[in-house]
Amino acid sequence: MSRRGKSTFRRMNALVLGLVTVAAGAVVPLVVVGGASTADAALRKRVDTDYTLLRRAPRSYVIGTAYRDWTVDVHGEQDAGYRWARVHGDLNSCLWIYSGALSGDAAQADSCGAAATMPVEQFTNGQIGGSDTDGASVATVAGANCATWDGSHIRGYGNVRPWEVPSAPSAPVDGQVAVGQTVQWRYVSRDGQWVMVRDPRAGDTEGVGQQGWYFIPRDCLPAQLPS
Known part of the structure; x- marks a missing residue:
């Protein structure tokens, strides 16, 4: 990763928290931000940093961590530098991950469907x-x-x-x-x-x-x- 890329990565990943804090007990609908899945809409990548934080939505709450060399299948386009992805490792879950922490571009079938925000x-x-x-x-x-x-x-x-x-x-x-x-x-x-x-x-x-x-x-x- 270039010096400029590392700097951008630190700035983006430092934004750990959601843009809006949701009050306890509030009902938050599932927000869909992508279209319908297609047969070959994903790319297989891997984490090439020591770790990268996983989020419920781009630049929002941290809900987990992916580590170096974990496999990640990204779907759709970037959103504020993040990608909707199936994160393998010990999670095997669809979450948001910072694009700058990933490398690789092997074709992979879509396994997550439309991008979504996890309700608080x-x-x-x-x-x-x-x-x-x-x-x-x-x-x-x-x-x-x-x-x-x-x-x-x-x-x-x-x-x-x-x-x-x-x-x-x-x-x-x-x-x-x-x-x-x-x-x-x-x-x-x-x-x-x-x-x-x-x-x-x-x-x-x-x-x-x-x-x-x-x-x-x-x-x-x-x-x-x-x-």
Whole structure:
């Protein structure tokens, strides 16, 4: 990837949150932004960065992570730099992925159908923190199910399938957040077991090195979450 491409990638992927925060309990219809699928509408690509964040819509909430060399079948045209795609790896789900993190162009049959936005209530339990640009700051705690990877730093996960009940954690992240340190929390998964957070210590490393957005157990945060 060129220097200019990397810079664009960091800027685009830094826009982690939705343009509009949806109030808890609001009914959000499934938004279709593409046409009907065709037999050979997809291209098979692979992730060629350390990781790339997956979203419910272009430039919207992060709902997972794809990692280097994962296979991705993209469909349709770009939308704000993102592609509707079937993400393989440990997900095998149709989500939005940043186009600049992908390479390859082998023809592949369409397996996702029309592009869509995942409703907020489909992947959260209604608890949403922060603003359109970041999560809300909160100190971590040593709850019953808050595991660490080295005795002090919280074990996170790149994926938990927050839209499923029960959720299914995968892709462990050995984060830099020690118990007692703060994170920026964004939302609680639909089953109430996980929280999407941003680790301020990760810095501006979108796509390279330690990822800053990932899931941690709900028990790693206090019972009352600040808004």
